[in-house]
Amino acid sequence: MSSILSVQNLNKSFGNKHVLHDVSFDLKKGHIVGLVGPNGAGKSTLMKTMLGLFNYDSGSIKIAGETVTPQKHESLSKVGALIEYPGIYPFLTGWDHLQLFADGDHQLIHIQKIISQLNMDSYIKRKARGYSLGMKQKLGIALALVNFPELVILDEPMNGLDPQATKDLRDLIITESQRGTTFLISSHILSELQRLAQDLLIIDEGSIVQQTTMHELLASQGKQTIMLMTSNDHKARQLLKKAKFEMTPDPRVEVIAKDDNTMPEILRLLVEGGVDILDVQRLEGNLESSLLEVLKQSRIKKRLAEEEAE
């Protein structure tokens, strides 16, 4: 699968402060990628640099194969973004904003579609100065998506959204990613990111600590298991043991998932073996604890490397 965004050996400094260190990664088309790390890790700087807002010292940023710099960035026509907080002109209506930034053919259709998807119909024709934080946030997201870009970069998109709006946004992101749109999402709401992101970029102190999949991270930091309630647990355990599935010592039927194929394989095995499945639960590790563990290990490694160098 080809990459929509490729960042290679990116270095960025503010004066004497080196804030991005040899950052390299690729984003595959159609994937939802989470960018996570502690405050001050360099997430916003990285996003702003990718969007041509900052100059960089060395390295390269390519979107669909075209280089991005603050001076030259035609390839940003393929990108939609919401960085830090939505920029809103108080004297314009939400509709005016979308009309202002909508590009290309079928603008009205695109505008109407995004308004419906984010449930903004009731206030879209009102002046934005009266919008609540959540309304402004939705408008910022709508502006990022109005041209149906190939790559969408969202910084804390869930900020200020109520549960319904969060669900609407999650559904929209999943739908668009299934159509081939790539999302790079930075968020501190890790539970929400865990539900959305397939891939993860973990950044700390300006360096990419790990580029992994959500599944791999959760599996590496804690066992990801599938728990089953069956009509005959004893027979189910025998069948699974014979098929060489790894199980936990739990007296219930609990299988350790190696990858995404484990679930369909065990379901097929048990049904074909004449065991009825009454309930299935996927018990995953937790992104928060996994992330903290990765960051802790990374800092220990870094400190040891520094001590060795001295």
Add this chain to the structure above:
Amino acid sequence: MWTLVRQESFKLTRKVSTWISTGFLVGVEILFAFLSRIYPQTFVPANMFESLYFSRPIIIFYMIAATATIITMEFQYGTMKQVLYRRYSRGQILVSKWLAVFFYTLYWYVMSTGIALLLKAMLFHHTLSIHQGAGDGMSIFTRGLAISAASLVSLWLLLSVVFLLANLFRNSAAAVSVGIIGYFAAYIVTQLLTILIQKWDWAKWNPVTMTLYPSMMARPGYYQSLLNMQGWQMLLGNFIYIAIFLGIGYYVFNKRNV
């Protein structure tokens, strides 16, 4: 590029202040036209028509404010990032703002000239002719146009400085203040300028002298000897300084972090 100019113009047309200031300017022109009709000895109709019924200074203040805010509002509202992370280069975005401000300047001059002609036709139909001589072989209409053109050029010299300051600061206060001080500076320091120019001829090429171009158009004989300059020299000086200040602003805009 024209998409960007259209977007900038769209923002201007959606501001309530644009329409309030248009209404205010029309009101001022009507007021002075009536004063000129009622008190022709004090407000001489030919002079008032030439001055577009006192609209030029108001246009200058409007334009200084509009130019400062067309850039600083993007920082104030946090929209600069959105404006920049599109396919357009920074240069294109800044040039589109220059063009939008230029067309906005034209809007004010064309509108105020149109209103002045309308008021003249309504209130001075039989008492004032636009073909009436105004000296130097010009009619009051052509003299009015020449002053407007010179005023537009020297206004743009001020606006180029305002653009530069609006690029340097995120707040419009500095740009607006310097623009307004710049407008009065030339009139305040004319005497000092004259002494300097008489002593050192090259001193006439400073930017403050160039802002006296509309005065030169209004009273060419007087100002030519005072400043030791011809009209075309001032026009050229204005263009050169406009290019320099816009050029520095362009450089700053391309380099700054957002």
